Amino acid sequence: SQPGATQSSAWPARPLVWGDVNFLFTTDTHGWLMGHTKSGPPEPNYSADFGDFLSFTTHMKSLAAEKGVDLLLIDSGDLHDGTGLTDGAPPGQPNAHESNKFIMRLPYDVLTPGNHELYQYASALDTYKSFVPHWSGKYISSNVHLTLPNTTNLIPFGSPYRKFLTTQGRRVTAFGVLFHFTMNARGTQVQSVEELVEQPWFAQAVEEEPDMFVVAGHMPVHMEEDPEVNVNDWPIVYYAIRQRHPETAIFIFGGHSHKRNCTVMDEHAIAIQGGRYMETVGWLSANLTEGGGYTRRYLDTNRNTYQYHTGTDEEDFDTLEGIELTQYITQLADVWNLHEVFGYAPQDWYLDRVEFPHKNSVLTLFLNDVLPTVLRLGAPERSNIPLLAIFNRGSIRYDIYQGPFTRNDQYTVMPFKNQFFYVTVPWAVGRRVVDEANKKREDQARLRDAMRMAMPSLPQPSEVPFPLPGAQTVLGGPKEPKEDEPLTLGYVTQDLCEGYADDTPHLSIGGLDRADDFHSSPPLPISDDTLMDVVFPSFVAQPIVDALNRLFPGQNYTVAGLEKYMKWGSEDVFEVYAREKWN
Numbered sequence: 001s002q003p004g005a006t007q008s009s010a011w012p013a014r015p016l017v018w019g020d021v022n023f024l025f026t027t028d029t030h031g032w033l034m035g036h037t038k039s040g041p042p043e044p045n046y047s048a049d050f051g052d053f054l055s056f057t058t059h060m061k062s063l064a065a066e067k068g069v070d071l072l073l074i075d076s077g078d079l080h081d082g083t084g085l086t087d088g089a090p091p092g093q094p095n096a097h098e099s100n101k102f103i104m105r106l107p108y109d110v111l112t113p114g115n116h117e118l119y120q121y122a123s124a125l126d127t128y129k130s131f132v133p134h135w136s137g138k139y140i141s142s143n144v145h146l147t148l149p150n151t152t153n154l155i156p157f158g159s160p161y162r163k164f165l166t167t168q169g170r171r172v173t174a175f176g177v178l179f180h181f182t183m184n185a186r187g188t189q190v191q192s193v194e195e196l197v198e199q200p201w202f203a204q205a206v207e208e209e210p211d212m213f214v215v216a217g218h219m220p221v222h223m224e225e226d227p228e229v230n231v232n233d234w235p236i237v238y239y240a241i242r243q244r245h246p247e248t249a250i251f252i253f254g255g256h257s258h259k260r261n262c263t264v265m266d267e268h269a270i271a272i273q274g275g276r277y278m279e280t281v282g283w284l285s286a287n288l289t290e291g292g293g294y295t296r297r298y299l300d301t302n303r304n305t306y307q308y309h310t311g312t313d314e315e316d317f318d319t320l321e322g323i324e325l326t327q328y329i330t331q332l333a334d335v336w337n338l339h340e341v342f343g344y345a346p347q348d349w350y351l352d353r354v355e356f357p358h359k360n361s362v363l364t365l366f367l368n369d370v371l372p373t374v375l376r377l378g379a380p381e382r383s384n385i386p387l388l389a390i391f392n393r394g395s396i397r398y399d400i401y402q403g404p405f406t407r408n409d410q411y412t413v414m415p416f417k418n419q420f421f422y423v424t425v426p427w428a429v430g431r432r433v434v435d436e437a438n439k440k441r442e443d444q445a446r447l448r449d450a451m452r453m454a455m456p457s458l459p460q461p462s463e464v465p466f467p468l469p470g471a472q473t474v475l476g477g478p479k480e481p482k483e484d485e486p487l488t489l490g491y492v493t494q495d496l497c498e499g500y501a502d503d504t505p506h507l508s509i510g511g512l513d514r515a516d517d518f519h520s521s522p523p524l525p526i527s528d529d530t531l532m533d534v535v536f537p538s539f540v541a542q543p544i545v546d547a548l549n550r551l552f553p554g555q556n557y558t559v560a561g562l563e564k565y566m567k568w569g570s571e572d573v574f575e576v577y578a579r580e581k582w583n
């Protein structure tokens with residue numbers, strides 16, 4: 001792992017149960033290739049870096065070969081937007097250009113893009129040119145297309161599908177599916193999942209019966225409260241395959257909601273996903289012969305986990321390639337100055353453990369102090385005008401831990417490069433913008449829910465042989481810790497499949513389901529007709545402009561007509577604040 005990373009003191013509770021077909025899977029890694037290096041709990045549980053992960057997958061592939069079984073490695077997208085390694089490149093270089101080279105060192109069998117691969121045309125194009133070719137057909141994007149500069153023809157972003165033989169000779173048909181993402185950059189196209197399954201080429205690809213279908217997709221395998229994330233179109237893909245092949249095995253690997261979860265779809269189909277930020281490596285094993293059945297496990301990403309499951313120790317775990325990858329990651333972090341300290345955070349602030357406006361919520365810190373401080377510093381000429389700052393919760397991505405706050409931390413909290421726009425309106429209008437923008441979101445969510453209800457519901461699985469014979473130890477709740485083995489803080493997963501699936505037992509860190517809605521700084525004690533500045537990030541300019549136009553008819557606000565509030569963008573905000581307040 002990376003120099004200075006605090007190692008985990010926790011260990012897995014029991015060995016993995018292998019089937020004849022096995023999968024390791026990642027999703028929503030968002031650039032956390034350095035692993036989690038802080039000492040505050042639960043960070044040490046996720047302290048392995050991508051070099052460790054490479055050593056782990058190498059040992060696991062060898063174990064599979066020794067056992068004469070298959071092991072496939074899958075990723076379900078969102079490789080960048082989340083750390084300095086992916087987003088801290090010098091100006092002009094597309095996100096993830098360097099970090100993608102690290103990912104290319106891993107032996108993935110199937111990869112698929114997430115929505116973050118498509119927000120910016122420059123990074124989508126760079127992925128297409130520099131990353132996709134390396135995979136020789138393994139990077140699959142069944143419903144994503146792109147146009148090359150100065151052309152109009154849509155071409156597949158990755159391969160539309162992949163048919164291949166596993167090392168044990170099993171025939172696989174694989175697809176890669178992204179939810180119907182609509183905020184993609186001009187020059188990229190995402191087909192809806194309904195449209196995808198109607199394509200003649202899709203019907204043709206599905207027609208021939210393989211031993212198993214493997215579908216990696218950037219959509220959650222469960223329903224979510226948040227309409228931004230509640231984009232579970234898996235039943236559409238599932239039915240499109242099931243109609244033709246009633247009993248063929250289907251393995252679905254989801255993502256996007258940043259949670260561990262699992263759903264049994266029928267006796268021969270299961271959908272599963274790991275969490276986010278390289279905190280989880282998922283494990284799924286199945287017997288396609290000998291009466292079927294599955295086991296699953298959510299592995300914490302630390303060296304204890306990796307060594308325990310590969311029967312190695314500090315002496316023989318690291319492979320040369322793994323050590324080399326760790327060193328390359330360290331070098332890039334050094335070259336890009338990611339460990340530069342901007343200030344010292346006086347306490348922890350959490351994203352998901354406490355609710356806004358709790359004093360330990362990173363959202364509270366951001367709205368009540370960070371944003372007002374930085375906006376005032378950034379536009380001193382407007383400091384006599386009252387200010388209402390608005391932001392979208394989804395732009396804040398992670399906790400802040402007490403101690404040195406570095407350039408990399410700035411990217412883990414707020415990786416996006418959004419400008420700040422403003423309009424000057426009477427307080428009577430300004431104070432209603434956030435509610436109005438959120439109301440529209442809720443209306444859209446209701447519409448989407450209504451469409452979803454029109455879809456056939458999933459059949460109830462009957463008598464699903466879950467888990468695999470020999471996996472009974474997985475059932476019955478968390479293993480009781482020994483008295484001298486205190487539990488550490490971490491994830492305690494309750495997914496929708498049978499039994500207990502966390503690999504290492506923990507005391508629950510908690511976690512809240514939140515909508516990616518709009519929030520604003522505290523109300524101002526001013527009269528309704530006082531003019532004020534409403535400031536918001538460019539990413540949400542359209543919904544805020546729409547809300548303003550509904551509240552203030554006749555003004556005709558447009559995104560193109562908006563002015564920048566200050567020179568700093570969202571990626572600068574925490575640096576400016578930490579230098580000012582924590583230094």
Ligand SMILES: Nc1ccn([C@@H]2O[C@H](COP(=O)(O)O)[C@@H](O)[C@H]2O)c(=O)n1
Pocket residue numbers: 078115116119228256392393394395396416417418516539
């Ligand atoms: N330029 C951007 C891009 C995205 N966001 C926020 O990220 C959310 C999507 O992230 P997921 O991991 O859930 O896919 C999006 O809804 C925005 O809130 C942003 O702020 N700026």
